[in-house]
Amino acid sequence: MVASYKSSDREFEAGQDLFSLGKPCDSIYNLTEGWVILYNLLEDGRRQILHFALPGAVLGFHPGDSAMMTYGAQALTDVTVSSIPHKALLPIVKQQPEFGLRLAWLIARDCSLAFDRLTSIGRHSASKRVAHLLLKLFIRYRAQWPGNQIEEMHLPLTQEDIGDATGLTSVHVNRVLGDLRKDGIVKFHYRRLQIINPDKLIDVARIDPQLVLSWIR
Amino acid sequence: MVASYKSSDREFEAGQDLFSLGKPCDSIYNLTEGWVILYNLLEDGRRQILHFALPGAVLGFHPGDSAMMTYGAQALTDVTVSSIPHKALLPIVKQQPEFGLRLAWLIARDCSLAFDRLTSIGRHSASKRVAHLLLKLFIRYRAQWPGNQIEEMHLPLTQEDIGDATGLTSVHVNRVLGDLRKDGIVKFHYRRLQIINPDKLIDVARIDPQLVLSWIR
DNA sequence: CGGCTCGTTGAGCTGCATCAAGGAAAGTGG
DNA sequence: CCACTTTCCTTGATGCAGCTCAACGAGCCG
Incomplete structure (x- = not known):
């Protein structure tokens, strides 16, 4: 995907967390194999699944200026990802400007899926x-x-x-x-x-x- | 925001749609003044509000490859936006690569807010x-x-x-x-x-x- | 004044939660 | 291979949060 940058591959077993709610996450992941859920936990232990990520998805892009994730990500199956440190993002887009747009597009797609689920849960x-x-x-x-x-x-x-x-x-x-x-x-x-x-x-x-x-x- | 590109300003009255569900939208909007809601309509006329956009938000970035919007946007108050045609995005990021990242960041923030609302509606x-x-x-x-x-x-x-x-x-x-x-x-x-x-x-x-x-x- | 839109309140109903108990697969260690 | 455990599925009984239906009040505008 990004020719100029050596992204490092990584694996997670089913059940493992790729990153956790309230903790920092210093890389973004491109899911290449397996299923991942994004989820939120309540104080009483109940859970809301926010998103199902399939191969091709981008995970771990910071939603705010704090480096803390506001949700967790757990592997549903064994999973392989390629990771890119956040620090590398700026150099990458400078060399490959389309990358930024593609990133925005991928995230917008997830956002649209979230909107769908909102309608479903809220009104159906x-x-x-x-x-x-x-x-x-x-x-x-x-x-x-x-x-x-x-x-x-x-x-x-x-x-x-x-x-x-x-x-x-x-x-x-x-x-x-x-x-x-x-x-x-x-x-x-x-x-x-x-x-x-x-x-x-x-x-x-x-x-x-x-x-x-x-x-x- | 984008010095090199002449973005055109536009106004909407309260109640007007910036874009509509199921219709194309050829520009992205940067909200500079007012409140906008993103919403979905069901066949029976009920509605789900997906997001409240405040000044600084980016609206109308395509969630899919089709140019159709999968949700509508309505001005809650009188609104001013600056618009950038989708076609201009690629030239812009080529000249200003950070723009792509910033766009991704803004959309990721909206996505995170949608996740919040999902948890709220689903579990509270x-x-x-x-x-x-x-x-x-x-x-x-x-x-x-x-x-x-x-x-x-x-x-x-x-x-x-x-x-x-x-x-x-x-x-x-x-x-x-x-x-x-x-x-x-x-x-x-x-x-x-x-x-x-x-x-x-x-x-x-x-x-x-x-x-x-x-x-x- | 009469016609909007929006808010307020009551009565009754129902979809889904909760609580509870048991069954059926799949995994684990001998 | 079989006991044992764990995880997941299944089903029933009961209760309540929030929906529906209905009517009325209160601001606002032409």
Whole structure:
């Protein structure tokens, strides 16, 4: 990605934190392999998952002038990243100005995904939230293998993770998944996601089918 | 901001859209005066407010490769912006590489604020959500006049706006605001916000007081 | 004055949380 | 290979925070 700069590769095991809430982080990471979640913890131990990062994502860019991260990042699967120290960013953009724009673009995309989730959590019912999440993850995952027409995937999440992402309890997620299964829309069992009826899923998720098409191709 | 490039100024009246959901937007805007909300509309007419933009914010940077905006932007007050066509961005960063980084930084900040709101909406009770919103807006507003120790401000929102931002109904927002008033924490009446007891507000909003201090100075 | 928009308050209902208990996979150590 | 543990899933009963529906009040504007 950045020819002129030697970015150093690094690996994390599933469950490890790439960086933690309230701690400094001196590099940005470009995720090359695996799944990472960004999350927030409350004092009472509950959690809100903020974002699912897939290969190609940029992580750890400082959101403020303080070097402290306001959220944590945890590897969902084994993960490989290439890291660039923050100090190297300015030299890099001076040599490769497009890099800065590309960075801004990547972050804007994450921001837009966050906005989507805000709408989902703020205004939709439990089943719509879950359907929306599954559909989006499925589409983003599939986008990595263009042309591949799978409707089954390995989704490295527990029902608790889904709850933490949608603002629900794992108990209620379980019931919603049960309904989706009964209605022949989606099966999710032990980290295996099958889309039985994509059209119905799009309908339940309350997403404009036109929009979905535009994502797919 | 960008000396080499003639950015053109533009004004919008309160209530006008700077850009709309599902339509193209060929420029980015740097907000110089006024309040702007970013929002999403559902088919049934309900709304989710995604972000409150204050002077200094950058708006309209494309979140995807399509030139369509996935959310709308509406002026809450009369607004002035300086606009830069998207086509001019590449030439600008070539001449001023730091510009790209600064852009990324601004967008990352908005993203971080969106993450905050996600946590608030996903995991907190109604009173915490409202308190959190008011506190954040107050702090961000006051940050524009450093050193100023006001605890009263003009907040150009209706209770419906607050509901749309927190994922609540305006009816329930009204009750929550009533409670906050009764408890001597905050008064919000006809677009005038008074913070009566900042410490209690921070407590109700479930925000780490340390963190608040770090925002203030 | 009459027609807005916005705020206020009450009554009743419901979607999701909470609490609780048990089942089924998968991992671990002998 | 089998006990044992841990993690995750499943299901039921009960309660409540916030929604819905409804009506009215209060400022504001033409």
